[in-house]
Amino acid sequence: MNQMTNPAATSVAVKDLRLAYGSLTILDDLSLDIGEGEFIVLLGPSGCGKSTLLNCIAGLLDITDGQIWIKGRNVTWEEPKDRGIGMVFQSYALYPQMTVRGNLAFGLKNAGLPRGEIDKRIARAAEILQIQPLLDRKPAALSGGQRQRVAIGRALVRDVDVFLFDEPLSNLDAKLRSELRVEIKRLHQQLRNTMIYVTHDQIEALTLADRIAVMRGGIIQQLADPKTIYNKPANLFVAGFIGSPAMTFLKGQIGERDGVRTFEAGGSTIALDQYRGEVPARGTAVILGVRPEHVAAGHVAAGHGAAGHGAAGHGAAGHGATGAGGAAAKVEIDEPMGSDSLLWLRFAGQALSARAPAEHGFKAGDAVSLGFDISKASLFDTETEQRL
Amino acid sequence: MADPVAAGRAEPRGTRPRRALSRRNVMLYGVLIVVALYYLLPLYVMVVTSLKGMPEIRLGNIFSPPMEITFEPWVKAWSEACTGLNCDGLSRGFWNSVRITVPSVVLSIAIASVNGYALANWRFRGSEVFFAILIFGAFIPYQVMLYPIVIMLREIGLYGTLSGLVLVHTIFGMPILTLLFRNYFASVPEELFKAARVDGAGFWGIYFKIMLPMSLPIFVVAIILQVTGIWNDFLFGVVYTKPDTYPMTVQLNNIVNSVQGVKEYNVNMAATIITGLVPLVIYFISGKLFVRGIAAGAVKG
Numbered sequence: 013m014n015q016m017t018n019p020a021a022t023s024v025a026v027k028d029l030r031l032a033y034g035s036l037t038i039l040d041d042l043s044l045d046i047g048e049g050e051f052i053v054l055l056g057p058s059g060c061g062k063s064t065l066l067n068c069i070a071g072l073l074d075i076t077d078g079q080i081w082i083k084g085r086n087v088t089w090e091e092p093k094d095r096g097i098g099m100v101f102q103s104y105a106l107y108p109q110m111t112v113r114g115n116l117a118f119g120l121k122n123a124g125l126p127r128g129e130i131d132k133r134i135a136r137a138a139e140i141l142q143i144q145p146l147l148d149r150k151p152a153a154l155s156g157g158q159r160q161r162v163a164i165g166r167a168l169v170r171d172v173d174v175f176l177f178d179e180p181l182s183n184l185d186a187k188l189r190s191e192l193r194v195e196i197k198r199l200h201q202q203l204r205n206t207m208i209y210v211t212h213d214q215i216e217a218l219t220l221a222d223r224i225a226v227m228r229g230g231i232i233q234q235l236a237d238p239k240t241i242y243n244k245p246a247n248l249f250v251a252g253f254i255g256s257p258a259m260t261f262l263k264g265q266i267g268e269r270d271g272v273r274t275f276e277a278g279g280s281t282i283a284l285d286q287y288r289g290e291v292p293a294r295g296t297a298v299i300l301g302v303r304p305e306h307v308a309a310g311h312v313a314a315g316h317g318a319a320g321h322g323a324a325g326h327g328a329a330g331h332g333a334t335g336a337g338g339a340a341a342k343v344e345i346d347e348p349m350g351s352d353s354l355l356w357l358r359f360a361g362q363a364l365s366a367r368a369p370a371e372h373g374f375k376a377g378d379a380v381s382l383g384f385d386i387s388k389a390s391l392f393d394t395e396t397e398q399r400l
Numbered sequence: 401m402a403d404p405v406a407a408g409r410a411e412p413r414g415t416r417p418r419r420a421l422s423r424r425n426v427m428l429y430g431v432l433i434v435v436a437l438y439y440l441l442p443l444y445v446m447v448v449t450s451l452k453g454m455p456e457i458r459l460g461n462i463f464s465p466p467m468e469i470t471f472e473p474w475v476k477a478w479s480e481a482c483t484g485l486n487c488d489g490l491s492r493g494f495w496n497s498v499r500i501t502v503p504s505v506v507l508s509i510a511i512a513s514v515n516g517y518a519l520a521n522w523r524f525r526g527s528e529v530f531f532a533i534l535i536f537g538a539f540i541p542y543q544v545m546l547y548p549i550v551i552m553l554r555e556i557g558l559y560g561t562l563s564g565l566v567l568v569h570t571i572f573g574m575p576i577l578t579l580l581f582r583n584y585f586a587s588v589p590e591e592l593f594k595a596a597r598v599d600g601a602g603f604w605g606i607y608f609k610i611m612l613p614m615s616l617p618i619f620v621v622a623i624i625l626q627v628t629g630i631w632n633d634f635l636f637g638v639v640y641t642k643p644d645t646y647p648m649t650v651q652l653n654n655i656v657n658s659v660q661g662v663k664e665y666n667v668n669m670a671a672t673i674i675t676g677l678v679p680l681v682i683y684f685i686s687g688k689l690f691v692r693g694i695a696a697g698a699v700k701g
């Protein structure tokens with residue numbers, strides 16, 4: 013959005029796209045430039061218009077207004093087959109009466125390719141996706157993972173510029189999902205095609221994407237690389253949507269102590285001198301968003317300034333953490349998650365979560381002191397919900 | 401449980417022993433047998449009567465098997481019985497019915513399946529309205545349209561011809577068949593259709609290469625509905641055709657209800673059985689497919 017891509021290097025450009033069903037507008041004035049060979053993930057909650065946008069790019073939906081450009085060509089009114097796109101669907105959408113080979117060949121036959129060329133392309137795709145032994149089976153005789161491989165193959169054989177994926181892994185179990193995720197990433201590194209990938213799984217988004225477009229209600233909330241999305245979410249929605257366990261939000265206002273701006277809530281103060289961004293004037297109502305891994309809980313008994321030590325010697329949180337000014341927090345719930353634990357705390361009358369090592373030694377009801385890594389936290393305007 | 405590996409283990413094997421004469425079974429089979437008899441008895445009477453000579457029938461014992469089996473009535477019903485001036489039996493009506501049914505079934509199903517496909521998958525502008533009007537057509541009583549159609553057929557010169565009746569059957573089959581096909585095609589996953597479009601298949605390509613091969617069950621249902629419906633039709637046949645082109649049902653009626661001469665019950669019975677044979681055969685050979693098609697509301701991709 014804020015970053016203008018060089019048109020020559022643009023693979024897919026969506027300009028002022030509007031899509032409405034009658035009076036119901038799903039996408040309004042949406043623009044998106046996607047670079048050559050880029051892996052873009054469209055991420056958002058159910059019903060936010062991700063599939064709709066993808067279908068518009070594919071040409072499967074007639075758009076109400078705006079333009080779609082692919083490879084420098086205005087394809088707004090072209091048929092899907094002429095756009096140089098291949099598509100992979102959540103439900104695989106393999107033709108049930110055809111063998112795997114038939115499925116792969118279908119698009120090529122429609123394009124009128126000669127027999128020899130078809131065989132060559134199928135052989136190559138089958139090798140890349142390792143589905144050679146399956147070529148003569150019907151889709152019904154394949155597992156979910158195999159079916160999705162074939163579906164990817166169907167896009168692969170057509171030698172397209174742009175791959176469109178609509179939640180390709182959502183129907184698979186967790187193990188297969190992570191396997192195929194890696195495979196898609198490998199495929200992208202190998203082919204260097206432009207890929208647009210729809211998902212509502214943030215792990216997929218964070219692991220695969222060059223850039224993520226977080227959508228809500230048909231509007232792109234933020235378009236940025238995964239690091240930026242994670243560390244500098246543009247607004248409250250993005251902040252809350254990305255990250256698991258989720259970011260917690262503290263309501264408060266800006267104060268000042270010893271010439272340093274602070275965040276004040278319920279009598280507790282947190283120094284904001286480390287904050288990477290603009291801290292507004294004193295008295296402004298703000299929301300402070302911190303991720304659990306950037307909050308460190310320490311034993312109170314160790315006295316003041318001990319926040320960085322003890323149980324809080326965990327990850328980046330201990331590093332550069334700012335003392336919470338002796339503010340007391342209380343452990344409410346401890347959620348062990350295997351490698352570490354999620355502590356639900358009550359801080360300044362509000363719920364706050366913190367990550368702690370598995371052997372943290374806290375019990376529900378314990379008082380803890382807190383350390384915040386403010387350099388990784390986000391301040392949001394209470395009114396506009398935008399990041400400051 | 402037909403697992404050969406499991407067979408080696410010390411588990412109880414074979415079907416669970418059941419008491420054949422449990423109360424439940426006696427009730428169940430009792431009712432089934434009574435119902436079956438109730439339906440089979442008339443058929444039995446028809447078959448035995450059709451195999452008797454007239455003197456034997458006059459004895460009046462309709463349930464007794466024929467003392468002397470004769471196929472004379474069957475031959476007469478098929479090739480000699482008179483209706484009006486024609487004395488070539490039911491055979492004329494049979495061939496008329498074939499010439500009516502086959503093109504009507506083929507035409508109506510061909511058109512309705514494409515209709516249903518277009519309505520389900522290619523929502524064009526006004527498709528909802530089109531569909532609503534079509535379905536509304538199914539609710540208009542036939543009687544209202546009988547005479548206007550006579551006039552229309554006369555105007556285009558098809559009144560009294562087989563082609564005219566074929567046209568009428570094709571049109572009247574359209575609402576219900578379109579509904580049937582539309583609902584079936586609508587249950588085919590939309591993504592399959594999208595995938596085919598991305599793969600470059602057009603309207604007809606998707607219809608013939610993707611949809612048709614997936615839709616055998618619904619075609620069987622449609623064929624059975626149409627064959628039996630059109631074969632058994634009497635009203636349209638009697639209104640839109642002439643004695644020369646009467647379908648079998650109309651001719652059967654004329655044979656059975658003829659007022660001249662003595663009532664030849666054996667010939668009437670034989671004629672009735674011959675007429676009913678076609679739908680019966682269709683049901684027998686396609687029964688299983690029919691049930692599958694009816695149950696195939698939701699096909700998996």
Ligand SMILES: Nc1ncnc2c1ncn2[C@@H]1O[C@H](COP(=O)(O)OP(=O)(O)OP(=O)(O)O)[C@@H](O)[C@H]1O
Pocket residue numbers: 033036038056057058059060061062063064065212
């Ligand atoms: N044919 C249609 N008519 C009217 N509204 C529609 C139609 N198809 C989709 N919508 C609406 O458009 C919105 C966006 O749908 P879309 O399928 O793009 O969501 P999505 O982001 O892909 O969600 P999911 O993650 O559940 O797939 C939804 O609110 C949906 O109800």
Ligand SMILES: [Mg+2]
Pocket residue numbers: 062063064178
């Ligand atoms: Mg979707």
